[in-house]
Amino acid sequence: MKTMLQPLQTTLEPHPDTALVSDFLDALSRLASSVVLVTCRVDGMAWGMTVTAFCSISTEPPTVLVSLGTETAAARAIAGTDRFGVSILAQEQEPLAVHASRPGVAKYLEEFLDPRATRSGSPVVADALSHLDCDVIDTIQVADHVLFLGRVRTARSSNAETSPLLYHRRRFRRLDGV
Numbered sequence: 622m623k624t625m626l627q628p629l630q631t632t633l634e635p636h637p638d639t640a641l642v643s644d645f646l647d648a649l650s651r652l653a654s655s656v657v658l659v660t661c662r663v664d665g666m667a668w669g670m671t672v673t674a675f676c677s678i679s680t681e682p683p684t685v686l687v688s689l690g691t692e693t694a695a696a697r698a699i700a701g702t703d704r705f706g707v708s709i710l711a712q713e714q715e716p717l718a719v720h721a722s723r724p725g726v727a728k729y730l731e732e733f734l735d736p737r738a739t740r741s742g743s744p745v746v747a748d749a750l751s752h753l754d755c756d757v758i759d760t761i762q763v764a765d766h767v768l769f770l771g772r773v774r775t776a777r778s779s780n781a782e783t784s785p786l787l788y789h790r791r792r793f794r795r796l797d798g799v
């Protein structure tokens with residue numbers, strides 16, 4: 622299955638019953654989220670994008686959802702391959718999260734990859750807390766984002782006692798508050 626992404630509509634009229642974008646962003650900035658890296662291959666090379674819009678949808682069968690800007694390189698690549706990975710980042714991985722969130726720049730992952738991972742699945746970054754390798758089973762376009770629903774082929778977790786990387790009030794944070 623190859624996913625067809627619709628061209629982005631750039632002339633969306635603001636709706637009178639819709640919150641101001643700035644109010645919406647302020648409200649959402651109070652939500653503390655775990656930071657994940659959505660991984661894929663761009664021109665055959667490992668690529669990652671920093672994401673907080675990730676959630677578990679179902680356990681039987683294991684299914685997750687990520688929401689990516691339609692115009693991002695990752696969304697385009699995943700639409701072409703119907704495969705993506707989700708690496709849940711550890712608190713020490715803020716530099717990787719910063720690298721993979723810079724708009725418009727190459728977000729190749731070569732220097733961050735787990736050397737033990739096979740090249741057949743989605744790219745796996747070293748020292749992540751866990752990694753899910755997913756097949757796209759459905760996509761839904763909403764406003765300027767595309768939701769990818771993924772069936773989880775493999776799920777692996779680290780045994781390290783490391784805490785997750787968080788994002789709250791527009792800053793990366795650690796569970797211990799640093």
Ligand SMILES: Cc1cc2nc3c(=O)[nH]c(=O)nc-3n(C[C@H](O)[C@H](O)[C@H](O)COP(=O)(O)O)c2cc1C
Pocket residue numbers: 656670671672673674675688689690692693694695721722723724725726788
């Ligand atoms: C903490 C954090 C969370 C983010 N979460 C998302 C997200 O859930 N979905 C999304 O589309 N972009 C998210 N972004 C922004 C993307 O990482 C960024 O726009 C993207 O890497 C740009 O890719 P591009 O260069 O291919 O356009 C987030 C950025 C940060 C710093």
